[in-house]
Amino acid sequence: MKKPDMTPSLDSDERVPSPIHSEPEGWYEKLYHMLLSNIPFSLLLVDRSLRVVSANRNFLVKGRRSVKDTVGARISEVFPETIMGFTQLESKIRNVFDTGLPLPGAQMTYRAPGVHTRIYYYTVIPVSLGPTVEHVMLVLDDITEKVQLVEKARMVERHLATVVESANDLVVSTDTKGNIVSWNLAAEHISGYLANEVLGRKLSEMCLASQQTGMKEMIRRVTEGDAVQSKEVGLVSRTGVLVPVDWSCSPILDDSDKVSGVVAVGRDLTERRAFEQHIFQSEKLAALGVMAGGIAHELRNPLAASFSAAQFLLDPAGDPTFQRECVSKIINGIQRSSAIIENLLRFARPAPASDRVGQIDLVALAQETISVLAPQAKLQKIRILERFDATPVLVSGNTNLLQQVLMNLILNACQATPGGGEVIVRVCREADEAWMQVEDTGCGVSPANLGRVFDPFFTTQPVGKGTGLGLSICHTIVRQHGGTIELDSVEGRGSIFTVRLPCLKA
């Protein structure tokens, strides 16, 4: 022994008197065997010549060995060569004999013939009776299941994290009060806020001020046990940009099925909105094309009157009363033409971003829309009848888009009434809803087509006469405004389109 024994052996003679001499013969041996056979570890007692002195039952069973070929065998004969080489077990054991210090725990993988690979946590403990270590105990704890479990848990965790982090959608979780608990990469990317900046904040506070109630409500309902909730609620980014997001909230349940939080998955609708904006605009221009004939005709009447009046004024002999009449006809004609052009421009102008939302009076909106469409309707021998509430019908929305809805519905009604007739436009308040109704006495929709009228590109018009987008755009816009659109139709009798929007208090 080269190194001096620095640490006194734990069971030094002074503190724990050796019990062997004070108990009846054989008692300890029995106890020792009993303990060893029942302990759930594999134990080997090894002497200084590195031979196995004793092996417990657990070791023999796990290693598929017998007492005969184990006890008395060298440790290198008990463990396969590869393990001996890999773990350097012999030198480690020698080291314990030399230092008298236990070996810090390490892991080994051991595959006994005919059994699956097991993973052991092992340690070598010096067993000394006197100042020198005569035996060491090799303790092997089978941790295969634990390791596998941890490994599995880690894998699932990693997998879930990858799923959440690599999602293109915002994946946000909150506690039951709506405070943000997790915030994935997409959420960071889309909002411009890093996770550590938003954790603990209310998710609703990250939303557009006027829509925060919507988010709160959605989270509240989920925590109260309602099924999955979905709603469009705008998120305000770090730079102040409003990002339209389609949220879907679902509950996070704990082991006792109690709601412990909410997971909100949000889809960024920015690109879709931009695309829709394009479609809306081109469809509107297509509709304007249809209306151009009517507008040209409408313009030429006041122009014709003014032109004639001006020509009468060229006659120097005219009487002053008649000349004044001519001047007033000219002024009147110019004002009328100018009003027609103004209406037209208001329509042709690209819609401001669809997120520009304000308070709108549907009655005023309908009057303006009808003034633009009436000339075209008149050309088709169609009278547009206005049935409006006497008081303003207020909704929150985008004027341009809602005007487009009504325009498309009226144009659709006109197309459905080729022989001329009446189209009734109603704007009214029904309980807490605002209604816009367009009724025609035209050809109606066949039962087979009823389910398809709001489909994009569905049209019964000949090629070149309709894009088939008008009603589908109405549907999209109305849905964006949190409303619904419905069709009641009897083939051959006519149709009623009803748009319902949430009403603002007057």
Added chain:
Amino acid sequence: MAKEVTVLVVDDEPEVCWALDTLLRRHGFTVVTMDSGARALGWLNRPDQDCRLILLDAKLGDIDGVELARRIRADTRCTAPVILVSGYFYRDDSVVQDSLSAGLIAAFVTKPFQHDEILSAISIVLQKQKL
């Protein structure tokens, strides 16, 4: 110019009726204005009318001008020539060309119109009638 000639002006736009009425009266015509196809047909069916020329708007509230011209030929005994005065069609529109070549209309004038243009169209049409 032709005294005592009665002209029927059919247009649903009062200001246009005013312009044509004023112009034609100044040139010695007797003018009757009607604002719809139905009224025009009704008046033309009166036995006491002596209509020699009809100016029709192309788009009336109840009927198209060309269709009204057809109804006048079919449903009345009036043989007066028809001049289509329109802000809707162009001269080279097929509807206008077809109606001209079929003799359904005798002339076409666009709105807004030069007074000289409409007067000369009227005089040519009436001249042809006399021959």
